[in-house]
Amino acid sequence: MSSKYPHYRRLALLALAAGVVGLAGCASIGTQTPEQVVEKRATDYWKARMGAKYEVAYQFSTPGYRKVRTAEQYKLQFGAGVSVVDASVSKVVCEPEKCEVQMKLGVKPAILMLKLDKVETYMNETWLLEDGQWWHYQDL
Structure with a gap:
């Protein structure tokens, strides 16, 4: 044939x-690369935080954190001292099971009797890979 x-x-x-x-x-x-996945998750996490959707933001926490702290305990850690008005990912650097994220935050300090403009600052966060998903890490 x-x-x-x-x-x-x-x-x-x-x-x-x-x-x-x-x-x-x-x-x-x-x-997607781990950097792309973590950038998206960090952006979604901060959207929830800025929108006072603490129950949603809490769901980005590591499973270990959620075993020890309730969503209400999570919410109570955020006081009224500073209001985050915008957030963007500045840089993501990943290792196999850990990513360091640099966030650029626009914040408005809440000081009585003073009307302050937005201040830009940077903050570093850690995201950990667990059970195939990236989670926002914070100390207990």
């Missing part, structure tokens, strides 16, 4: 090669 129909064999090989390349391309579309 191969000697009588050589062009069919070539077409079959080309089709097989195209299929393999196509599947490889599809697989790479859905994959």
Whole structure:
């Protein structure tokens, strides 16, 4: 069969090669680097914090933290001293199971009798990989 129909064999090989390349391309579309995943999660975490959605922000905490602290205890740690008005990821550097994130925060200090403008500052956070997911780490 191969000697009588050589062009069919070539077409079959080309089709097989195209299929393999196509599947490889599809697989790479859905994959993200740890830095990209953590940047998205850090952004979502801070959106929840700025929107006073502490129950949502709490869900980004490590499973170990959530075993020890309730959502209400989590919420109570944030006082009225500073209001974060904007947040953006400045830099993400990852190791296999740990990422360090530098956040740029726009904050408005709450000092009685003074009307202060927004101040920009930077803060470092740690995100840990556990059970296939990246979690916001904080001391207990």
